[in-house]
Amino acid sequence: MKKAAYSFPEEVLEHVFSFIVSDKDRSSISLVCKSWYEIERWCRRKVFVGNCYAVSPPILIKRFPELRSVTLKGKPHFADFNLVPEGWGGFACPWIRAMAGAYPWLEEIRLKRMVVSDESLEIIAKSFRNFKVLVLSSCEGFTTEGLAAIAANCRNLRELDLRESEVEDLSGRWLSDFPDSYTSLESLNISCLGNEVNLLALERLVSRCPNLKTLRLNRAVPLDRLPNLLRGAPQLAELGTGAYTSEMRPDVFSNLAEAFAGCKQLKTLSGFWDVLPSYLPAVNPICSQLISLNLSYATVQSPDLIKLVSLCEKLQKLWVLDYIEDDGLEVLAASCKDLRELRVFPSDPFGLEPNVALTEQGLVSVSEGCPKLQSVLYFCRQMSNAALNTIARNRPNLTRFRLCIIEPRSPDYLTLQPLDDGFGAIVEHCKDLRRLSLSGLLTDRVFEYIGTYGKKLEMLSVAFAGDSDLGLHHVLSGCDNLRKLEIRDCPFGDKALLANAAKLETMRSLWMSSCSVSFGACKVLGQKMPRLNVEVMDESGPPDSRPESSPVEKLYVYRTVAGPRLDMPGFVWTMDDDSALRIS
Amino acid sequence: MSGISDTERMITLKTVEGTLFDVKSSIAKDLKTVQAFIDDSDDDVTSPIPLPNVFTRELSRILDYLNNHHRFRSGIEKADEEMARYDAEFAKSMSHEELKALILAANYLNVKDLLEFLNQTVADVIQNKSVEFVRNFFGIENDYTPEEEEKLRNENEWAFNGVEQD
Numbered sequence: 001m002k003k004a005a006y007s008f009p010e011e012v013l014e015h016v017f018s019f020i021v022s023d024k025d026r027s028s029i030s031l032v033c034k035s036w037y038e039i040e041r042w043c044r045r046k047v048f049v050g051n052c053y054a055v056s057p058p059i060l061i062k063r064f065p066e067l068r069s070v071t072l073k074g075k076p077h078f079a080d081f082n083l084v085p086e087g088w089g090g091f092a093c094p095w096i097r098a099m100a101g102a103y104p105w106l107e108e109i110r111l112k113r114m115v116v117s118d119e120s121l122e123i124i125a126k127s128f129r130n131f132k133v134l135v136l137s138s139c140e141g142f143t144t145e146g147l148a149a150i151a152a153n154c155r156n157l158r159e160l161d162l163r164e165s166e167v168e169d170l171s172g173r174w175l176s177d178f179p180d181s182y183t184s185l186e187s188l189n190i191s192c193l194g195n196e197v198n199l200l201a202l203e204r205l206v207s208r209c210p211n212l213k214t215l216r217l218n219r220a221v222p223l224d225r226l227p228n229l230l231r232g233a234p235q236l237a238e239l240g241t242g243a244y245t246s247e248m249r250p251d252v253f254s255n256l257a258e259a260f261a262g263c264k265q266l267k268t269l270s271g272f273w274d275v276l277p278s279y280l281p282a283v284n285p286i287c288s289q290l291i292s293l294n295l296s297y298a299t300v301q302s303p304d305l306i307k308l309v310s311l312c313e314k315l316q317k318l319w320v321l322d323y324i325e326d327d328g329l330e331v332l333a334a335s336c337k338d339l340r341e342l343r344v345f346p347s348d349p350f351g352l353e354p355n356v357a358l359t360e361q362g363l364v365s366v367s368e369g370c371p372k373l374q375s376v377l378y379f380c381r382q383m384s385n386a387a388l389n390t391i392a393r394n395r396p397n398l399t400r401f402r403l404c405i406i407e408p409r410s411p412d413y414l415t416l417q418p419l420d421d422g423f424g425a426i427v428e429h430c431k432d433l434r435r436l437s438l439s440g441l442l443t444d445r446v447f448e449y450i451g452t453y454g455k456k457l458e459m460l461s462v463a464f465a466g467d468s469d470l471g472l473h474h475v476l477s478g479c480d481n482l483r484k485l486e487i488r489d490c491p492f493g494d495k496a497l498l499a500n501a502a503k504l505e506t507m508r509s510l511w512m513s514s515c516s517v518s519f520g521a522c523k524v525l526g527q528k529m530p531r532l533n534v535e536v537m538d539e540s541g542p543p544d545s546r547p548e549s550s551p552v553e554k555l556y557v558y559r560t561v562a563g564p565r566l567d568m569p570g571f572v573w574t575m576d577d578d579s580a581l582r583i584s
Numbered sequence: 585m586s587g588i589s590d591t592e593r594m595i596t597l598k599t600v601e602g603t604l605f606d607v608k609s610s611i612a613k614d615l616k617t618v619q620a621f622i623d624d625s626d627d628d629v630t631s632p633i634p635l636p637n638v639f640t641r642e643l644s645r646i647l648d649y650l651n652n653h654h655r656f657r658s659g660i661e662k663a664d665e666e667m668a669r670y671d672a673e674f675a676k677s678m679s680h681e682e683l684k685a686l687i688l689a690a691n692y693l694n695v696k697d698l699l700e701f702l703n704q705t706v707a708d709v710i711q712n713k714s715v716e717f718v719r720n721f722f723g724i725e726n727d728y729t730p731e732e733e734e735k736l737r738n739e740n741e742w743a744f745n746g747v748e749q750d
Contacts, residue, residue, distance in 0.1 A: 008687070008688070011691075012688075015699065016707050020707050022712075024745055025710070025711055026744075027740035027741070027744065027745060028718060029718065030736065030740065031715045031728070031736055032715060032722070034728065048744065048745075049743060055739075055744070063739075508742070559742040561739050561742060
């Protein structure tokens, strides 16, 4: 009988555990034996919940009584493309209420794609004495009144980050609610706010917080106020400008350039709405120290972008509009050898004709010139298998590859063939690929490649692709590490889904919209798999008012330990095993 | 206290096997358990202090570590680099069994900095490993039934594990 060779005292174990932070490792520790489970759960301080409906507040609190940091994600990713109707769910309130009661020492709350009310923000403001970090990423449901409560009450706040949230901006006054004695701000991101904030209050806040490292302004902050702000925070590491335009006056320019030059630690830039090209060179003094540049709002043309980018020799991350064009990407490839991530967004996604000279060649250049390139998001209008092949061979170290050919079902523009082989090359050569988004004309063949080679793939996004259930079957049966699969407008149906039902229990979630999955199959799935929540969304009425063979509008299947949702709106039905239909 | 300066005073420690170690009092200060013993004694401690839980091999290593760290810290340049190099070698020179034994000794003697380093080292060893590996490393028997373990794995995987961010 194996006995504990060394009985480690609890305090030693706790000390060892304090160095172990990854979710996976914490889980491993809890599985070692029952006493370790107990020690681990009492000393776990940080938890990540990837799907707020996979677990419930009581389960969380019962297991981990002493958390200091909670991260929750709500709506499925396709919500970003307006595929999740309003009112679907992801409500933060029950979580915040429960945590307010259970975790008086909670310090950090990070929410993504959740609905957050002003009431919830008020609860946060009043319940946690040592509250330090609030990150609301792509959230909605709150107003500047909620922010005022946070500002007024959270004396120890370090980080307030509203990235890409939809905030009802009632007034810019809330910023003045930070008391004069408050000086602990380290990170502020208000880039999503529509209205002007109280600029004087902002300047005073910025200059009295000596540890402020990140400041992302909103568009309404005029350029001529930027130098003052920068002078008040020369220690800034990350800056998001406001509107980058002004009357062209030499003193404004030199003032700005001087202020930038004074920020010796500035490494990240973003913002740049409404850019006046002649003002861009004001950032030149710091280009050589930049590692991250987000120009995705900068509507300037290629020559100006080239002038800027060619000075950023340390650049690791670039987000830019397709105005950069193939020429600009070639310069990028030549100048920025440290580049790890590139995102190119479309300037005119709904236009019928290309408005810029950006093709597959730009991406090929970057794949050739940037040996550390790992993560790509690329919008373009044409692609070829040859180019994808070249990219795959150039960059087998890619871990994230998202290609968005704007027109659905676009073939290889040279051969008019599907792009199966090109994407096949990507999955075959990029053995560490974890994230993949497909586009263009694709048959079941591409899914065969993905199932065969995509062994490390964790998340796959598919739209307007495939011929039959075989496509879905290849992916579900082949991709050993698949966690999130999101599909829209593909001819995938019941057969593949039901044949691979067990696979769904090994994944976080599956989304299928405008596919060919029947209501009957959803019911069978829900009855067969009690550990899954199988939810059907249909805004045209209850699915049982149509034949069982009718396809459902949207299907969202996810693993849970919390049972079926209790907060579903009228257009969401759960296919759980005791009632195939719940009338709300 | 006598007029002799602290750095010259020697303390004698006796291990389980009866081996005697003469230790400068400035080093003994880092052995907080020993220091507490000294502080609690009314008279100057002259006879060897017995350490019933500490073996010769471990005490020798601990003193080695402390002596070296004191030497580095009193040096002028590049102390951090040298220390890091020494620490890496120190960790590498031990088997897993020796590492565990050393942690227990350091814990008993309450040697803060060394414990911090050793516990971090163990954490590094078990990081990214399977549950079985961790059990083996610590010599722990699994007392979960297969059903219990399955249930727990499910809760961990589906509720609390992270995936590719998007």
